[in-house]
Amino acid sequence: MKTIIEPFRIKSVEPIFLTSRSEREQLLQDAHFNPFLLRAKDVTIDLLTDSGTGAMSSNQWAAIMRGDESYAGSESFYRFESVIRNLTAMPFILPVHQGRAAEKILFSIIGGPGKYVLSNTLFDTTRANIEVSGATGVDLLCPEGKQPSLIAPFKGNMDEAALENFINDKGAGNISMVIMTVTNNSGGGQPVSMANIRNVKKICSGYGIPFFIDACRFAENCYFIKTREPGFQDRSILEIAQELFSYADGCTMSAKKDAFANIGGFMAMHNKALADECRNVLIITEGFPTYGGLAGRDLEAIATGLEEIVQEDYLAYRIRSIAYLGEQLDKEGIPYLKPTGGHALYLDAKAFLPHIPVDKYPAQALCCQLYIEGGVRGVEIGSVMFGKYDPDGKLIPAANELVRLAFPRRMYTQSHLDYVAEVIVQLYHSRSRITGLIITEETPYLRHFTAKFKPDTTKILQDDLQHIAL
Numbered sequence: 001m002k003t004i005i006e007p008f009r010i011k012s013v014e015p016i017f018l019t020s021r022s023e024r025e026q027l028l029q030d031a032h033f034n035p036f037l038l039r040a041k042d043v044t045i046d047l048l049t050d051s052g053t054g055a056m057s058s059n060q061w062a063a064i065m066r067g068d069e070s071y072a073g074s075e076s077f078y079r080f081e082s083v084i085r086n087l088t089a090m091p092f093i094l095p096v097h098q099g100r101a102a103e104k105i106l107f108s109i110i111g112g113p114g115k116y117v118l119s120n121t122l123f124d125t126t127r128a129n130i131e132v133s134g135a136t137g138v139d140l141l142c143p144e145g146k147q148p149s150l151i152a153p154f155k156g157n158m159d160e161a162a163l164e165n166f167i168n169d170k171g172a173g174n175i176s177m178v179i180m181t182v183t184n185n186s187g188g189g190q191p192v193s194m195a196n197i198r199n200v201k202k203i204c205s206g207y208g209i210p211f212f213i214d215a216c217r218f219a220e221n222c223y224f225i226k227t228r229e230p231g232f233q234d235r236s237i238l239e240i241a242q243e244l245f246s247y248a249d250g251c252t253m254s255a256k257k258d259a260f261a262n263i264g265g266f267m268a269m270h271n272k273a274l275a276d277e278c279r280n281v282l283i284i285t286e287g288f289p290t291y292g293g294l295a296g297r298d299l300e301a302i303a304t305g306l307e308e309i310v311q312e313d314y315l316a317y318r319i320r321s322i323a324y325l326g327e328q329l330d331k332e333g334i335p336y337l338k339p340t341g342g343h344a345l346y347l348d349a350k351a352f353l354p355h356i357p358v359d360k361y362p363a364q365a366l367c368c369q370l371y372i373e374g375g376v377r378g379v380e381i382g383s384v385m386f387g388k389y390d391p392d393g394k395l396i397p398a399a400n401e402l403v404r405l406a407f408p409r410r411m412y413t414q415s416h417l418d419y420v421a422e423v424i425v426q427l428y429h430s431r432s433r434i435t436g437l438i439i440t441e442e443t444p445y446l447r448h449f450t451a452k453f454k455p456d457t458t459k460i461l462q463d464d465l466q467h468i469a470l
């Protein structure tokens with residue numbers, strides 16, 4: 001059969017409230033042109049994130065009822081621990097309330113001024129936690145990963161030569177850790193090959209540098225390995241994941257992604273001394289080590305979710321549905337980061353809106369227009385999220401200006417995606433009308449969450465003047 005169906009049926013539904021275009025214009029203005037500040041009920045299709053937004057299975061809900069809420073020694077913790085140990089073979093497993101809590105604990109211990117943390121591409125919270133500790137985060141993405149329209153199987157790989165050069169240049173003693181993000185979220189949800197993980201681990205071992213995995217989307221990455229990397233076709237996703245984790249000294253994970261949970265996360269590692277230090281901080285900031293800021297029922301939902309995520313029919317449907325949206329856009333030549341990623345499609349705003357300069361934030365402008373056009377909410381992954389200022393206050397732009405359309409797991413059907421494609425196509429046909437944005441308020445860290453914007457009226461004025469001159 002050609003059609004890959006959603007391998008589940010729907011037992012419980014939530015309404016979507018529809019809005020008119022003029023209502024959305026007002027709502028976006030009230031949200032200061034930052035879709036993060038919209039109320040979720042005013043969004044028709046919410047592709048802001050795949051984090052904590054997925055639909056849980058009937059088995060997860062059943063497991064929730066078994067949650068053991070004991071403060072210490074909860075049975076739910078032991079189940080959570082055994083599922084993660086089966087996956088990672090790591091002896092020390094600490095629950096946390098979400099991924100960034102693991103990052104905060106880890107980098108407050110191993111970071112600090114003068115230190116470097118290297119990655120294929122750090123996610124924004126990971127980078128922020130590194131920088132807050134005083135350390136510097138460095139992305140060493142492979143050259144293919146930097147070309148949005150290039151089709152290559154593993155665009156999330158780390159540049160191995162650049163890694164060795166960096167270590168030799170700064171000295172191995174100054175590198176706290178190498179952390180590989182699988183899949184590479186900020187780099188387009190692109191996978192990392194097993195060969196690259198093996199080689200990076202080898203380089204790290206040679207210099208005595210710990211190698212960790214940011215494992216938020218490990219199962220999606222393993223599906224790409226199975227389908228794209230020679231030698232893995234006949235192995236189960238679980239076996240591939242076990243090999244992937246076998247190269248790591250430790251990992252952090254947000255269970256809000258590839259564990260189908262609405263909240264939660266963990267950190268796991270081999271090194272006892274590091275685990276002891278992490279546990280000390282965990283007790284102060286998250287909670288006792290058998291719950292780490294979570295309820296027993298959350299631990300159960302995560303354990304069941306981790307068992308479900310490695311099912312191949314689910315992953316085939318998941319990866320296919322994102323590729324399907326890409327195919328709809330290909331028919332119109334709409335630019336997006338290729339190939340489609342494991343959890344999201346990333347529109348290339350630089351190519352979509354070539355008339356908007358980077359300091360007028362084309363990806364934020366595109367994000368706003370998607371909302372106005374059809375109530376679709378995506379997220380800017382460009383110079384609002386990753387831009388910096390030079391000492392003169394001039395923007396140092398991000399490498400790419402992308403709008404990420406992230407798919408919550410098991411949430412939307414094919415007709416929802418057809419609708420999203422229609423909205424994008426319609427917008428593409430009227431793209432020359434879209435103007436840039438100017439920031440009116442921002443914070444020093446993670447400004448994209450709360451920044452406020454206003455439309456850049458200079459272009460509108462120029463157009464008006466041109467009109468008058470005619």
Ligand code: F0G
Binds near residue numbers: 123214
């Ligand atoms: N690492 C990666 C690769 C992530 O994508 C995220 C979260 C985190 C760490 C932090 O985890 O949210 O549980 O604290 N990404 C979400 C997103 C927020 O929308 O991509 P968290």
